[in-house]
Amino acid sequence: MQRQARPLRFKGAVKDPLADVPRGINVRAALDACGDTLPGLRDRALLSVAYDTGLRASELVAIQIDDIVEALDPDARLLKIARSKGDQEGEGATAYLSPRSVSAVARWLGEAGIETGAVFRLVIVRRYAARSARSKINSNSVGWNARWDKTWFTGKDATPARVEYDVGDLALHSGSITPIFREILRRAFKAGAFGDLDGKVFEEQLGQISAHSTRVGINQDYFASGENLAGIMDALRWKSPRMPLLYNRNLAAEQGAAGRLLGRME
Numbered sequence: 001m002q003r004q005a006r007p008l009r010f011k012g013a014v015k016d017p018l019a020d021v022p023r024g025i026n027v028r029a030a031l032d033a034c035g036d037t038l039p040g041l042r043d044r045a046l047l048s049v050a051y052d053t054g055l056r057a058s059e060l061v062a063i064q065i066d067d068i069v070e071a072l073d074p075d076a077r078l079l080k081i082a083r084s085k086g087d088q089e090g091e092g093a094t095a096y097l098s099p100r101s102v103s104a105v106a107r108w109l110g111e112a113g114i115e116t117g118a119v120f121r122l123v124i125v126r127r128y129a130a131r132s133a134r135s136k137i138n139s140n141s142v143g144w145n146a147r148w149d150k151t152w153f154t155g156k157d158a159t160p161a162r163v164e165y166d167v168g169d170l171a172l173h174s175g176s177i178t179p180i181f182r183e184i185l186r187r188a189f190k191a192g193a194f195g196d197l198d199g200k201v202f203e204e205q206l207g208q209i210s211a212h213s214t215r216v217g218i219n220q221d222y223f224a225s226g227e228n229l230a231g232i233m234d235a236l237r238w239k240s241p242r243m244p245l246l247y248n249r250n251l252a253a254e255q256g257a258a259g260r261l262l263g264r265m266e
Contacts, residue, residue, distance in 0.1 A: 004216065005208065007216040008025065008216070011023070031100075033191045038111060049101050050214040054218045076096065124165065125163060181211060219244050
């Protein structure tokens with residue numbers, strides 16, 4: 001039996017995704033820790049869109065700029081999904097992009113200079129170490145009996161360390177989404193974003209994160225927020241209730257009749 005991916009929920013494993021304080025590994029803290037470098041901007045946009053839409057890895061990397069269209073809310077957008085795993089007839093579907101995701105995507109595209117084509121692309125990082133000033137004797141101007149002259153020496157000035165980024169023309173490979181998600185979370189943990197987790201527990205949980213974790217997480221957040229099964233299926237384009245019920249079975253046990261009654265008994 002295939003093991004279910006660990007959910008990536010917006011505020012972590014909380015009862016109320018809207019009101020509770022974040023705990024454990026959570027999308028909100030990870031987004032805040034992404035940083036303002038080009039890779040950080042891309043990662044923030046990628047994770048935010050993945051959570052909003054519940055898209056699978058192959059669907060995420062297939063997003064094109066022209067797929068993002070206006071919504072009734074001027075700060076939000078709609079995402080056209082041409083075809084997905086659950087849409088074998090090719091009817092297409094639409095997902096909602098929150099103002100948070102719209103802002104993250106706009107900043108990424110603007111800084112990366114992307115105007116057409118794939119939204120999420122490889123960013124090549126080149127790091128250059130600092131270099132101290134170097135000099136050498138200019139043999140053309142030095143004679144054995146010549147007096148001191150500063151023109152004897154030529155060289156290069158010192159240069160500081162720097163980082164350069166190159167944005168690719170093609171979309172990310174679907175197989176890169178899981179490593180990217182794990183790297184986002186690892187950077188966030190090192191920055192102190194998940195303060196209630198120790199290193200051993202974090203690494204155990206990180207190993208259970210995959211590209212599917214955001215899909216599981218948004219399913220659970222919908223359920224914990226009180227959305228019914230029909231609404232969840234519509235929002236995440238499920239054709240059958242089997243998988244959304246499977247993803248939410250632990251929450252159902254805790255928040256269902258047994259949890260409501262037995263949790264209050266002394």
